[in-house]
Amino acid sequence: MNEKAESTQQEQKIQVAESALALVPDDCVLGVGTGSTVNCFIDALAASGKRLEAAVSSSEATTERLAAAGIQVRELNHAGTLDLYIDGADEFDGHRRLIKGGGGALTREKIVAGASRKFVCIVDESKKVGVLGRFPLPVEVIPMARSFVARQLVALGGQPELREGFTTDNGNAILDVHNMDLVDPVTMEQRINNIAGVVTCGLFAIRPADVVLMATASGVIEF
Numbered sequence: 001m002n003e004k005a006e007s008t009q010q011e012q013k014i015q016v017a018e019s020a021l022a023l024v025p026d027d028c029v030l031g032v033g034t035g036s037t038v039n040c041f042i043d044a045l046a047a048s049g050k051r052l053e054a055a056v057s058s059s060e061a062t063t064e065r066l067a068a069a070g071i072q073v074r075e076l077n078h079a080g081t082l083d084l085y086i087d088g089a090d091e092f093d094g095h096r097r098l099i100k101g102g103g104g105a106l107t108r109e110k111i112v113a114g115a116s117r118k119f120v121c122i123v124d125e126s127k128k129v130g131v132l133g134r135f136p137l138p139v140e141v142i143p144m145a146r147s148f149v150a151r152q153l154v155a156l157g158g159q160p161e162l163r164e165g166f167t168t169d170n171g172n173a174i175l176d177v178h179n180m181d182l183v184d185p186v187t188m189e190q191r192i193n194n195i196a197g198v199v200t201c202g203l204f205a206i207r208p209a210d211v212v213l214m215a216t217a218s219g220v221i222e223f
């Protein structure tokens with residue numbers, strides 16, 4: 001990506017982060033995702049002075065950024081059902097189904113999304129696809145199951161590649177799966193999650209986002 005495209009993408013991340021802020025009710029319990037778009041959202045949230053009852057974080061990185069912004073973080077186990085979850089994505093399709101986990105935070109993100117009444121996904125226009133799967137699908141695996149899971153993923157038609165030198169917040173490994181056929185992402189999410197040793201995969205198809213806000217050159221579009 002050239003410098004101009006990068007700065008446009010960054011502007012779009014800020015733009016969509018700011019529009020998501022308008023959806024955050026005062027005094028709510030808010031789930032906060034992970035990634036560069038969510039970082040823009042945390043910055044906008046901190047600058048807005050909006051009052052939250054609590055924030056629940058989906059990663060160590062987000063917890064750190066929230067704390068640095070003076071926003072208190074509550075453990076999910078002490079939070080009950082969350083009012084709203086805001087997170088980014090690596091890809092989304094026309095049914096608001098997602099691929100997530102480019103930053104390796106997919107498992108906690110899926111947990112916090114699942115614990116929330118509403119999931120609003122914030123993206124720039126580079127993330128929109130007709131069919132999921134251009135972005136390699138991240139799969140979090142228990143380290144001792146890595147080779148076994150990789151063979152199962154090959155049997156499902158993918159080409160898994162170990163994310164070298166990376167350990168998730170949960171102490172696990174990530175396999176990035178290339179060329180997976182995701183025409184039916186719900187079935188594939190179930191199949192992959194059923195492999196012993198898989199913690200979860202980065203498909204959010206069984207529980208898609210409720211709303212996707214996408215920044216474009218001419219404003220934010222809602223799906």
Ligand SMILES: O=C[C@H](O)[C@H](O)[C@H](O)COP(=O)(O)O
Pocket residue numbers: 033034035036037038087088089090099100101102103104105106109
């Ligand atoms: O593990 C990371 C998350 O799923 C992110 O939400 C995703 O990778 C999108 O990140 P970004 O906003 O940096 O493109």
